[in-house]
Amino acid sequence: MTITIQLNGRPVTAEVSPDTLLLDFVRAHGCASVKCGCETAGCGLCTVFLDDVPVLSCSVLAARADGHSVTTLEGLQDEAAEFVGFIADQGADQCGFCNPGFVMNTIALLRDNPDPTDEEIRSYLAGNLCRCSGYEGQLRGIRSFLNSRKEGAQ
Amino acid sequence: MLQFQNYVRAQSLEQAYTLNQNRRARVLGGMLWLRTEGGTAGTAIDLSALGLDTIERTGEGWAIGAMVSLRTLERHPELNAMTGGAFAKALAPIVGVQFRNLATVGGSVWGRFGFSDVLTLLLALDAEVELYHAGRIPLAQFAELAPDRDILVRVLVPDAPVKLDYQAARIARTDLPLLTCAAALPQDAPPRLIIGARPMRAMPVADAQGILSAGLTPEAIRAFADYAAGAVPTGTNSRGSAEYRTHLVKVLTTRALGGLIQ
Numbered sequence: 423m424t425i426t427i428q429l430n431g432r433p434v435t436a437e438v439s440p441d442t443l444l445l446d447f448v449r450a451h452g453c454a455s456v457k458c459g460c461e462t463a464g465c466g467l468c469t470v471f472l473d474d475v476p477v478l479s480c481s482v483l484a485a486r487a488d489g490h491s492v493t494t495l496e497g498l499q500d501e502a503a504e505f506v507g508f509i510a511d512q513g514a515d516q517c518g519f520c521n522p523g524f525v526m527n528t529i530a531l532l533r534d535n536p537d538p539t540d541e542e543i544r545s546y547l548a549g550n551l552c553r554c555s556g557y558e559g560q561l562r563g564i565r566s567f568l569n570s571r572k573e574g575a576q
Numbered sequence: 577m578l579q580f581q582n583y584v585r586a587q588s589l590e591q592a593y594t595l596n597q598n599r600r601a602r603v604l605g606g607m608l609w610l611r612t613e614g615g616t617a618g619t620a621i622d623l624s625a626l627g628l629d630t631i632e633r634t635g636e637g638w639a640i641g642a643m644v645s646l647r648t649l650e651r652h653p654e655l656n657a658m659t660g661g662a663f664a665k666a667l668a669p670i671v672g673v674q675f676r677n678l679a680t681v682g683g684s685v686w687g688r689f690g691f692s693d694v695l696t697l698l699l700a701l702d703a704e705v706e707l708y709h710a711g712r713i714p715l716a717q718f719a720e721l722a723p724d725r726d727i728l729v730r731v732l733v734p735d736a737p738v739k740l741d742y743q744a745a746r747i748a749r750t751d752l753p754l755l756t757c758a759a760a761l762p763q764d765a766p767p768r769l770i771i772g773a774r775p776m777r778a779m780p781v782a783d784a785q786g787i788l789s790a791g792l793t794p795e796a797i798r799a800f801a802d803y804a805a806g807a808v809p810t811g812t813n814s815r816g817s818a819e820y821r822t823h824l825v826k827v828l829t830t831r832a833l834g835g836l837i838q
């Protein structure tokens with residue numbers, strides 16, 4: 423079957439099987455930041471935005487996304503650049519494998535709730551697993567980004 | 577990972593129902609549970625173009641479309657206002673935001689999963705289900721039935737003032753619950769208690785001895801929690817033993833009923 427998806431703002435038309443996953447579709451079209459980290463829909467590494475809503479691309483059929491818009495980290499470089507340095511400064515990234523999914527969901531969090539509490543951050547990012555760290559570095563990084571943004575606004 | 581031979585975005589419920597009469601067809605909810613099934617299925621029936629992703633107020637209450645995501649339900653202002661935030665409390669611990677943006681009410685209820693927070697909560701609210709072929713039936717009755725080839729269209733929640741308290745025990749955040757418990761106090765009916773993740777399906781605990789009939793006092797709550805621990809069958813799985821779950825029945829019942837009088 424033929425589908426058309428707005429991928430990072432440009433229309434991509436391709437032939438897919440009925441059971442092609444959105445994850446495999448975006449990877450086949452140049453979005454290698456999107457990775458598969460589990461078999462149980464539990465790790466968050468495959469996060470993309472489907473019509474601006476963060477979802478697990480490992481669990482969406484490409485066919486269902488036909489006619490919709492999909493955004494990956496490749497299309498959100500500017501928005502990510504605002505805060506990833508703060509997370510890196512905390513030494514939060516170790517192997518870095520979880521990073522793209524984590525950054526995507528952090529973007530979603532900050533769009534939804536520009537000034538989250540620590541508990542709101544933990545709860546929003548709870549579905550992003552990191553096998554190396556204890557999440558504290560990520561939390562400190564987001565907190566220091568939010569603090570610097572507030573200071574900048576004053 | 578489950579594989580499909582065909583994909584159909586259904587244009588009507590009639591079409592979805594007809595396609596689903598083939599034993600090899602699968603209705604797609606959020607696909608999160610479905611994808612863990614192995615093997616090859618025939619037609620994947622997508623309900624996402626049928627406008628079933630809305631929560632509407634009807635004359636009697638709330639009609640929650642089968643394709644409403646758990647995240648939408650978790651954040652619904654009126655349903656949370658009606659229940660003291662129980663929707664958010666019950667659903668927010670399920671895996672993660674991206675997961676709940678996909679997981680549907682229809683798939684969650686259809687699955688009748690033993691561990692289900694969703695089923696525990698909706699049973700406490702005395703919900704009904706609307707099936708395409710079988711029509712409306714109480715959720716409590718639906719929960720007992722084995723899955724057939726019908727289509728779940730909506731879940732109906734009565735719009736009646738109700739106090740609700742939701743409790744669940746987990747070994748770790750985002751894991752499946754060890755035990756779930758919801759207590760509801762309707763305005764003009766006796767309290768209801770539902771226990772789930774026993775690990776068997778959620779069940780109501782009837783007050784057969786009238787322990788709570790004189791009111792929800794701390795003593796009555798303690799007595800009822802003891803009674804519930806004896807009345808609710810529990811089992812052992814990798815997350816916990818039957819003995820531990822029975823202990824949790826007592827603790828969570830005390831907390832949930834206690835939450836109703838605060």
Ligand SMILES: Cc1cc2nc3c(=O)[nH]c(=O)nc-3n(C[C@H](O)[C@H](O)[C@H](O)COP(=O)(O)OP(=O)(O)OC[C@H]3O[C@@H](n4cnc5c(N)ncnc54)[C@H](O)[C@@H]3O)c2cc1C
Nearest residue numbers: 603605606607608609610642680682683684692693694728
């Ligand atoms: C890793 C993991 C962890 C989970 N943790 C929890 C938890 O902690 N608490 C909790 O409550 N739940 C939990 N769940 C269950 C989850 O919340 C959903 O209930 C589950 O994934 C089913 O919803 P779905 O929309 O993905 O349905 P699907 O997987 O798409 O469908 C499930 C079944 O229902 C059928 N179906 C779907 N929609 C309909 C319909 N409208 N009519 C007829 N049949 C239909 C499908 O054919 C399939 O047989 C978990 C699931 C997973 C995979």
Ligand code: FES
Nearest residue numbers: 459465466468480
């Ligand atoms: S690959 Fe792990 S949640 Fe999608």
Ligand code: FES
Nearest residue numbers: 516518552553554
């Ligand atoms: S840094 Fe290795 S998985 Fe997160």
